[in-house]
Amino acid sequence: MPPKVDPHKCDGCKGEKEAICMAICPGDLMYLNEDTLKAYCRSPRDCWDCMSCVKACPQGAIETRLPYQLGYYPAKLIPLMGSKRVSWTCIGQDDKVERFSYKNRND
């Protein structure tokens, strides 16, 4: 659901031809604000929460939020992408922490 961009972490992918979240989003939903040059989701209702932008962001600036209609505030799910592994940290609404790590690519 709506990806929330942390404006302090997002640098608009300055060195890239196109911001990486903007390039990757399957729904063409991520754009750069023309004044601040920070990324934002232009139509949160149209997001499929595939987390492609979250995984691809080199600054770790994007968080996927559940729509409040479906789940309580403030749970978090944070992926850390390695070259052949991914590690996930999930923090529950009650602050309970779960961690997952697995190989996502063969050697």
Added chain:
Amino acid sequence: MGKLIPVYPQDVEDVFMETDLLIIGAGNAGCYAAIEAKRQNPDLKVTLMEKAHIDRSGCLAGGMDAINTYIKKGETAESLTRWSRDQAGGLLREDLYLTMAEELNKAIEDWEEWGLPIKKDENGEYIARGRWDIAILGSEMKVILAEKVREYGCEILNRVVATNFLMDGDRVAGAMGFHLREGKFYIIKARATIVATGGAGGLYKPYTNDGNDCHHQIWYCPFNVGTGYAMGIRAGAEMTTFEMRWCAVRTKDFNGPIDTISVGYNAAMINARGEKILAERYAHLGGDKAPRFIRANAPMEEWLAGRGPCYVDTTHMTPEQIKDLKTDYLNERPTFVLFLAARNQDISKEPIEIYGSDPYIVGGHTASGYWIDVKRATTVPGLFACGDVAGGTPNKFVGGCAAEGVLAARGAVEYLQNSGAGQNSLNKDQVNQEKIRVFRPFERQLNVGDGISPWEMEERLQRLMDEYAGGVHQFYRMNRERLEYALKNIAMLKDQAKYLVAKDWHELMKCNEVIDMLDVAEVLVHHLLYREETRWPGWQNRVDFPERNDEKFNCFVNSRRDPQTGRVEMFTRPYEKIVS
């Protein structure tokens, strides 16, 4: 880069390209088709036209946790076909299914070699998860596949939204579309074309739609809106079995998959009283192995009978199993783990609630799509189809869509060799007419500045389909009167499309998508009207014809829209049994 603003069609720059094989849609099926075409003939120019980015486009954007059609030791293409036939209420194209089944394992083994991790036991055998299923760690499987497509030297056009086929008489000779970033119109001439744009989500209102933030909380990829079907419908291609809709049992409020839980961890569906629904009420239809449409319908019937809510019972699971289950979800729909965490739900104490999804038109799960032959040629010369957009082959799933991509490429390469179809001169009128059609929402924005947004029209269609063409709020039920009301209003909406406005190129894509959805919805309602029986309760419930009628309807219901008159013609094709 900022948003590109509206322009008049005559001011949009044209980009002309030529290729040997054009593949529209670079999802799973399209990527496999591209690779196979290059394997068949490395000298061919293979071009992929993709409205998103190949690394994360199509159904596999978030990943996948299992391959559901792998032929294990002791099983055969025939035994898989028999199983699929039972699951599909006795109706499938056995010729298509058998040829696909022959390619299944190779396609998956290739994917593993390219980098997809598949879970194995201590003997190096794939870990089974049900009779045909194997468990994978597939969160990056699409990225891995895209790398391979690049390695094979295919040309990839990201962010080009296909709008219609380029026609040369009655032959498909490529496609047209617009580039979301460049603001240009692409005209791609091809000697052969494969359509692989996926199925159609979003035709029906999802019950998870609360207006602002969860419009797309649906199971199927919401960016697959049926454009490939619509392009075929407009070109007069024959379509089959749209009425066999895919309505599935999913996790309530999230619309996530449940086979992961019920098949993978042996968690039974239970009702509010704790009764095992399938074992106790559907034993005569196979219990836990009952056909998919029965399983899809069972919890909804319980709900209607006052025995809801229903659940998949996870309360027997060990902490290790729960960790594995959540890892499966992280590989397919990661935010389901977040969903549980946002509710503080410990699934070893509280089972997972389930409910029916909104209906989808998806040839990878049911049989809806282009009517094709074993070479995957459609009824329009020069056009091949594979994956969710191709019909007749229910229960293809991810593996089957990959296998079908391989077959479509072989069919197209053979066509190129045999037909010698050359590049004919381009019909300029066709291109100009298409530009006027595609950019009309810009013209209205520039000339009038007021009209209907694509979101408004999409929601009007979704409400209409939900209430009058058997959506989830109506427990999938419909009758002739309601369907005729739906048709009348779809005609109104098609006329209203002239009022659509787009303020930038993304909105132009949304406008063209909703126009495509209207064409698919119209044909779908014709199919639902024509099949005057109930063959797949849950997928297709005609309350005015509640029984199955084998005498009249053990056949395929097909359609063709006349490109000149716009009239949808309905007819049947016989079912042919090949596997005993």
